[in-house]
Amino acid sequence: MKKKWFSLAAVFVLLAGFLAACGTSDSANGSGEGEEGKKKLIMGTSADYPPFEYIDTAKSDEIIGVDIDIAKAVTEKLGYEFEVRDMDFGGLIQALQSGQVDFVLSAMSATEDRKKNVDFSEIYYTSKHMIVSKKGSDITSLEDLEGKTVGVQLGSIQETKAKDLTEEVDMKVENRNRIPELIQEIKAGRFDAAIIEDTVAQGFFEKDKELEGFTVEDADGGYAIALPKDSELTEEFNKALQEMIDNGELDEIITKWFSGE
CATH class of the missing domain: 3.40.190.10 (Periplasmic binding protein-like II)
Structure with missing residues (x-):
């Protein structure tokens, strides 16, 4: 009798696990109720x-x-x-x-x-690009990026823009996952500048007086x-x-x- 009860209990546990898995399938696919x-x-x-x-x-x-x-x-x-x-x-x-x-x-x-x-x-x-650098860097035009290391956010429109600019200016482009990482790299001296959306950059300028920048042409799209x-x-x-x-x-x-x- 005990053995039979144990088998039934095991079945119920497995059934409960199956139902729980079904109940979470919508969430795993990105939508649910x-x-x-x-x-x-x-x-x-x-x-x-x-x-x-x-x-x-x-x-x-x-x-x-x-x-x-x-x-x-x-x-x-x-x-x-x-x-x-x-x-x-x-x-x-x-x-x-x-x-x-x-x-x-x-x-x-x-x-x-x-x-x-x-x-x-x-x-x-619709946004614009901004070249962001530390104050006193003397980076005031695209030509000033010659020979510099420029940061961009991975997968962003600014990354594409930077790659396009390398056809005009001999500069090194590196990417990071997050915008604050770009700012940190500039302040640490590992990046000479970064390309950031202008409105976002303005927000950093308001909080950090060590930064400055200038706007370039409108972003694509x-x-x-x-x-x-x-x-x-x-x-x-x-x-x-x-x-x-x-x-x-x-x-x-x-x-x-x-x-x-």
């Missing part, structure tokens, strides 16, 4: 890019910024819940392609090269939401974004974060 039966979308981002996405460690461990507010507004309009997943910028496209996330909102430029692998929403912001190829979400997201553009909601979000309110 949230409260009140709403579908939950997983947003991929690289939370090192204020004011677009970052963590204000002095206040909390929550990821905040322009892109988070845009994601909240878009998903709310469409009746979805969303969860933010922080990862290195260079891995975001792969995470989208493998189904780890449902969309990417991370100040990502909609370049022609990226369009080969993912779909993009309409542009919601503009920031857009990345989605899987041929995703039904693309049309839905575009509709919500257009509504936000028309009613001024998008401008309000951008102004809120750029003004530091």
Whole structure:
């Protein structure tokens, strides 16, 4: 009798494990069901890019910024819940392609090269590049980068820009996963300069008076939401974004974060 009871117990344990695994399969694929039966979308981002996405460690461990507010507004309009997943910028496209996330909102430029692998929403912001260096470095033009070591974020539009610039200027390009790493390398003297999105760079200038920089030509493309190829979400997201553009909601979000309110 004891042996039979043990066998039944083992079956129940295995069955419970199987059901638990089934219950987590949606989450592993990047989406699931949230409260009140709403579908939950997983947003991929690289939370090192204020004011677009970052963590204000002095206040909390929550990821905040322009892109988070845009994601909240878009998903709310469409009746979805969303969860933010922080990862290195260079891995975001792969995470989208493998189904780890449902969309990417991370100040990502909609370049022609990226369009080969993912779909993009309409542009919601256009940026410029900035060459950042330590004060007193005498780097005030692209020609001054000759023979210098320049840092860029891995997988970013600035990395592409730096590679293009090497055809005009003889400079060494190195990449790092996070923007703060680029700043650290400049201050440590390992990088002579870094190429960073202008709004993000301005945020560092306000906090660190040792840094300075100058703006170069507009970045290719503009920031857009990345989605899987041929995703039904693309049309839905575009509709919500257009509504936000028309009613001024998008401008309000951008102004809120750029003004530091």
